[in-house]
Amino acid sequence: MIGDGAVVVITGASAGLGRAVARGFARRHCRIGLIARGEERLEATRAEVGALGGQAVWKSADVSDPEAIERAADAFEQELGSIDVWVNSAMVTVFSPFAEMTPAEFRRVIDVTLMGQVHGTMAALRRMRRRNRGTIVQVGSALAWRAIPLQSAYCAAKQGVRAFTDALRSELLHDHSRIRLTMVQMPAINTPQFDWARNRLRHRPRPVAPIFQPEAAANAVLRAADDAPRELWVGRSSIKAILGSLFLGSAIDRYLAKDGYSGQQSSQIEPTDRPDNLYAPVRGGFGARGRFDREAEASAFSIGQTTAERLLMAGGLAVAASAVTLGGLQLRRRLKGA
Numbered sequence: 001m002i003g004d005g006a007v008v009v010i011t012g013a014s015a016g017l018g019r020a021v022a023r024g025f026a027r028r029h030c031r032i033g034l035i036a037r038g039e040e041r042l043e044a045t046r047a048e049v050g051a052l053g054g055q056a057v058w059k060s061a062d063v064s065d066p067e068a069i070e071r072a073a074d075a076f077e078q079e080l081g082s083i084d085v086w087v088n089s090a091m092v093t094v095f096s097p098f099a100e101m102t103p104a105e106f107r108r109v110i111d112v113t114l115m116g117q118v119h120g121t122m123a124a125l126r127r128m129r130r131r132n133r134g135t136i137v138q139v140g141s142a143l144a145w146r147a148i149p150l151q152s153a154y155c156a157a158k159q160g161v162r163a164f165t166d167a168l169r170s171e172l173l174h175d176h177s178r179i180r181l182t183m184v185q186m187p188a189i190n191t192p193q194f195d196w197a198r199n200r201l202r203h204r205p206r207p208v209a210p211i212f213q214p215e216a217a218a219n220a221v222l223r224a225a226d227d228a229p230r231e232l233w234v235g236r237s238s239i240k241a242i243l244g245s246l247f248l249g250s251a252i253d254r255y256l257a258k259d260g261y262s263g264q265q266s267s268q269i270e271p272t273d274r275p276d277n278l279y280a281p282v283r284g285g286f287g288a289r290g291r292f293d294r295e296a297e298a299s300a301f302s303i304g305q306t307t308a309e310r311l312l313m314a315g316g317l318a319v320a321a322s323a324v325t326l327g328g329l330q331l332r333r334r335l336k337g338a
Contacts (some may be wrong), residue, residue: 024055063116187235
């Protein structure tokens with residue numbers, strides 16, 4: 001189990017899921033490097049980590065800037081020691097029909113949500129390869145398997161993360177590397193992103209129910225850091241979305257065309273002058289949680305991809321066996337009747 005002085009780096013660590021993950025590793029007495037853009041919230045997170053039994057230092061950096069991430073990684077190793085775990089959690093999104101997005105907005109989501117994980121992974125690998133050990137955790141989403149309307153750039157970014165992670169995993173296996181690579185596919189989480197993401201919709205954005213607290217999602221990240229499954233699917237909604245994408249793609253297309261718009265909007269009108277965090281952090285005392293405490297569930301079931309595939313295979317074999325048995329019974333009846 002990761003803990004007791006292990007060095008962990010977390011991007012997107014000043015709020016939302018990244019902040020909840022920092023708290024989780026702090027309770028294990030880890031030494032934590034925090035990366036985000038907002039200095040005030042980074043300092044607040046550092047104080048929380050210390051109060052919970054960990055040690056933290058922070059570096060303000062935009063994950064879309066690879067040189068800034070390299071400098072942060074160097075500083076963390078100098079101040080904390082060799083990096084054992086790197087968690088890529090930083091993200092931005094835009095709620096908008098694709099036809100209303102600008103190329104610059106789409107590119108910015110890709111630069112942060114996809115390229116930010118690429119840059120973090122590169123920085124981690126450069127240091128972990130020297131020792132041939134370490135764990136990289138990619139924070140993904142069920143949307144890495146099943147895209148939804150109104151978040152085309154974010155879905156493209158998360159699916160891109162999954163694709164490059166799969167390619168890298170094969171390369172590490174080819175090299176007989178002991179570096180572990182895992183991806184955690186998340187459900188809807190009660191984080192502040194729905195209060196500061198850029199929004200072109202008339203109503204305030206909201207996560208698609210069911211919603212889970214960031215602490216539940218953070219527990220899955222810690223489990224992934226410990227066990228490094230190929231993928232970890234978190235929450236029943238993620239599991240359903242991923243399996244549905246494999247078998248019911250066209251049906252889900254039609255379902256989302258009907259309900260995917262209303263499911264991502266609350267009944268409240270969005271103020272036209274609200275700031276967003278697409279290019280710069282929004283000021284304020286945002287923590288791990290957003291405004292959906294009343295709806296959010298405190299725990300989330302999770303299952304490893306390999307386990308899910310084995311269960312699917314077993315289920316498929318059981319169905320096939322049942323069909324063969326039923327066919328055999330019918331054949332014997334026909335033979336007796338003859």
